[in-house]
Amino acid sequence: MNINDIKTVAMIGAGDMGHGIAEVALLAGYKVNLYDIKDEFVDKGKKRIFESLDLLAGKGKIPPELNTAIREQLLTTTTDLAKAVGNADLVIEAIPEIMDLKKKVFAEIDQLAPAHTLLASNTSTMSISEIATATNRPDKVFGLHYFNPAVLM
Template sequence: MSEIQNVTVLGAGVLGSQIVMQAAYAGKNVVAYDIKQEFLDKLPARWEWMRGHYAKDLSAFTAEKFDDAVGRITTSTDIAEAVGDADVVIEAVPENLDLKKEVWGNVGKAVKDSAILLTNSSSLRPSDFADATGRADRFLALHFANMVWRSNTGEVMATPKTDPAVFDRTVEFAREINLQPFPVHKETPGYLLNSLLIPWLDAAGDLYANEVANPHVIDEDWKVSTGAPKGPFETYDIVGFNVAVNIGRNRPDATESQKKFNNLLQERGIDQGKAGLGDGCGFYEYDGNGRIVRPNPDWIIYED
């Protein structure tokens, strides 16, 4: 049996909740932490949403196994309590450097010396806040993709201060929770996936912000031209507007069109409770099985 049995996930949002279930479904005991009980109260509905996707996407799915996973999940709004017994801590809080430093400072005071400390940061360099943990040798990145049970990548990226043995153990931990690990040997913001993905999404956002075409038209052109299964705006829905906005707000080099698009994601999406696939509506409206019903009229510029 693995010596890693207790996992704590900091942040119970769209991706954080998926990480919780990914670890619990793999047999780990998981504590889901968030700052407010109201965020944690949303998790049972998230489990039922995921249940349908697990049943559809995983050939070995059983309802009993999923129920057992739910039974291994507990919740907490007390960070010291949440991490006290953790063998691994995974942070999935918003992309804000000061916030991450604050959270990891609190974790470092309460976590046991043997714990592995992992950030799921999408675009910040882990070394920029590694020292906040007080144990930078045990700190590194494990980056998850959205819809993690299906897109089960685990990018493992060390900082210059990470103990190589901890890096190797994290690669093994990724396998234990049913990820395919991808070692990243030189620290870079965005890892492998987001270094490729973000410029592509930026280009789509620029097209929309400059009123060049409707989102579904841009998506369809991309898919027909390249044979890709999804276009950039479908991908925005999968990633979730909250993640995109948090990344955008922390980019000092953002262009005017990127700022405009970021504001539109906030105003038309997040503020309306329509922030992507997790809400059942983003650039597209979705049915209960996550299938596109139609483009969301709120984002239509032209009647094509």
């Protein structure tokens, strides 16, 4: 797989980092499935993305057409992990920095995502090698650390 093969990104976690990373992917033209465990978390992440896009559009940093395309075509939200990762080429995880939780989520994603899917963690402190042991594809697990706010970095 190369970068041109990536069409859909699943963002796992819609919080402070997750919504920003999702926005970066959306601005790059990727379809994004934004996932979190509760509707209220997903809704808040989506709201923050839309507020940021409106700000960027209002300042002339992005064309209005891109703002519309993201809202109408590129972004989907869900609390169903299978739906989030089922068509993903790249999964990016940004959940709390708890190793057991990360390994549990990566094990679930590994079972639900297509075999070609790359799995990334936004962690800055956890061992990627240890996270990868929870999957059957350790060669496709890597770190992809963003700084906050992701959309400005």
